[in-house]
Amino acid sequence: MAEVREELDWLLSVEDEACRLTDLFEKGELPLRVTHNDTKINNVLFDEKTHEALVVIDLDTVMPGLVGHDFGDAIRFAANFVEEDCDHPEKAGVNLNIFWAFAEGFLKKTAASLTKTEVDTLALSCFALTCELATRFLADYIVGDKYFKVKKPQHNLVRTRCQIALAKDMLNKMDAMNAIVQDCARRYKETENA
Structure with a gap:
């Protein structure tokens, strides 16, 4: 466990923020939707x-889930500067140009049907799903790589470190990510109401 203490400590330090979507769902503030739950471009x-x-x-x-699960996982996978298993986690980070393009396309089709809380948590969902995958990769590494295929x-430890680096960058860019989401949502809700 000493080998992964730094990763464990960091994931535990952000647990409250990473679990906020689940907390909001349990309070009835986020609705269940039909979600794909593996929203990668190769699908x-x-x-x-x-x-x-x-x-x-x-x-x-496909099953009931939160809209942020699909949005967040798509960003986690597609908007990272590097592959999810890059050996150089310091190069990981969220590409705001890709984030903006995805948010634009996503909200063009969904803004009219999403609740305010769903829109307000889309950027957070990216952080939450990145932390979830980091945790899953780390857990799999600890138990001997039983779930994810390894090469x-x-x-899985490399994947964990890359996801943590991405999550840290997302925290640093959260204000910008939220601003992009709010701008897109406002424009497409106005278009729908016009």
């Missing part, structure tokens, strides 16, 4: 010629 099939999205696949993960020794 979308595209037309070879037009590059238009054709269909979402990997539907075995090298300490693969």
Whole structure:
């Protein structure tokens, strides 16, 4: 355990903030929605010629969940400067240009149907899902890599460290992420009401 003490301590230090979505759901402040729960770009099939999205696949993960689960996991996966198993966690971080583009597209289609609390917690959901994956990777590493496929020794520990670095960067950029979400939501709610 000494090998992962720093990672454990940091994850425990942010537990309250990382679990805030669950707390809000338990208080009845976030509704359940139908969610995909594995919103990665490799779960979308595209037309070879037009590059238009054709269909979402990997539907075995679809179930009731929070809208932030889909938004947050998509950002965690797609907006990191590096792959989730990069050996150089110091290079990890959220690319605000990709965050903005995803928020723009997501809210263009959903802003009218989301509650204020759902919108207000979208940026937080990215941090929460990143911490969740860091915790899952770390737990799997501790028990001997039973769940996630690994390609090298300490693969899950490398993933953990990369996710923690990403989560730390998200905390530093949370004000900017919230501002982007609020701007997109406001514009698309106004468009819907016009």
